[in-house]
Structures are given as structure tokens and as C-alpha cells.
Amino acid sequence: MPEGDTVWLTARRLHEALAGRVLTRSDVRVPRYATTNLAGRTVTEVAARGKHLLIRVEGGITVHTHLRMDGSWRVRPARDRIGGSHRIRLVLANDTWQAVGYQLGIVEVLRTAQEASVVGHLGPDLLGPDWDEAEAVRRLRAAPVRAIGEALLDQRNLAGIGNIFATEMLFLRGLSPWRPVGEVADLRALVELGHRLLEANKERAGIITTGVVRRGEETWAYGRAGRPCRRCRTTIRQAEQGDAGEERVRFWCPHCQR
Ligand SMILES: [Zn+2]
DSSP states (O other): OHHHHHHHHHHHHHHHHBTSSSSSSSESSGGGGTTOOOOOEEEEEEEHHHHEEEEEEETEEEEEEETTTTEEEEEEESSSOOOOGGEEEEEESSEEEEEEEOOEEEEEEEEEEHHHHHTTTTBBBBTTTOOHHHHHHHHHTTTSSHHHHHHHOOOOTSSOOOOOHHHHHHHHHHHHHBBBGOOOHHHHHHHHHHHHHHHHHHEEEEEEESSSSSTTOSSSSSSSSSOOOTTTBBBEEEEEEEEOOOEEEEEETTOOOO
């Protein structure tokens, strides 16, 4: 599942291709918006908000999308033929570029003035211009009995963290995913680490937390169940965490993470 760093980079690429240019074609392949036509309008800005993408168009219109599990965007020269048409949910094109959204989990068109209805619930955005560490800590602290592994993924606390970053943050801070938030000694340091990790990864496609670019060595704990911990050689464990229907796989070292 794409995390905040992927969405940030996607927003930048879409902004470079679309912003300041007039749309020559829009194709929203979602029944509810099938008749929406944005051609003739200028894209003013493409912004990421946590894992949400906001494409703002002249006339106070926002196209809101979310990648969810399998979504992705590709930017291609306007004249290229585009494949995989059954997976396409949205096309926005100008004279030079076409931006194609595949398998997007959310596509909706709304008034820019109403963006708060779709992203207003989000906590401080780790990669946003208004990142507010103290506010993120305050929101986490408000539910002290909740497991820290779940609390980090709740986008109402802080926006942008997915399972890979949460797993790696907890390993690096020596925290079990099941430790209650109220028993995390230094929440601020944990949040600060998350901010640093997302910042360090936002310019590249994959996620690397170990500093090692070699395939299979990018993470400390994520995806390493049954293999030895890189620090203590204890076997990395795997289990599910979260409410029914929203379970996420956890990876942790029982020795390094208490
Ligand atoms: Zn270990």
C-alpha cells in the first residue's frame, strides 16, 4: 500500500505536468462523474495531504483521489497511446502531458471550498508545509490505552504513515507494536523519527530505512518474518493487529522491541 512519501512524490510529478496548463481533455471513468468535463480549465495546483491527492482546477473545483491499495499514476507525453485501459479511472491531459490514474481507490470531484469534508479529519501531515509535531503528539496522547502500532496508522493522529514506516519506526525506537500509547516514554522522539524517515524517502520510489540500497536489505523488520534480526539475530516475528476487518500485519523483534 502506498504511503505518504509516494503520494508526495506523485503530487510533485503531477504538479509539474499539469499546473499552469489548460486541460484539453478530462475523462473521469467513475459512473457518478461520467459527464464531468474539465477541458478548457487551467489546473492551478496539485497537492498531497497525507495519503490524499488534491488536484485543484480553475473555477473552484478540486479532483480528490486516493491510491488505496493498488492505485498509481503515470505521466506520459500527450501523444502516447495508453495501455491497460480497463484499469484507468481518470485521465487529465493538456497539450504536452497526459496524467493517467490507474485503479484509484477514490475519485471524486468537489468544490475546492469543501475540501475539508474529505481531508479535514486528518492529523498533521508529516510532509506538509504545516507539519506540526506537537499537535501530532497531542492527538496520539489523547487515547493512552490504544496500542501504539494502531495509533500510528490512524491518519487522524498524523497523516502519511503506512505499515512499512510504522513497523520501522517501532523497531528503531525499541517499541513493541502492542505497547499502549500512554506507556511510550518518548512519543515526541517517535514522531520526530517518522518525520525524518518520510523526508528521507520522499524523493525515491521505494522505502529504505536501513540506509542500505541493496534489494532485501532496505528494512529492519518489515517483511522479514522468520529471518534473524539485523541487530540481535533473534527471529523476527509476524502477527496481525487491529480491529476486525482492518487488521494489519506486524513484524517485530521480540528481543529489541519490548
Ligand atoms: Zn533484535
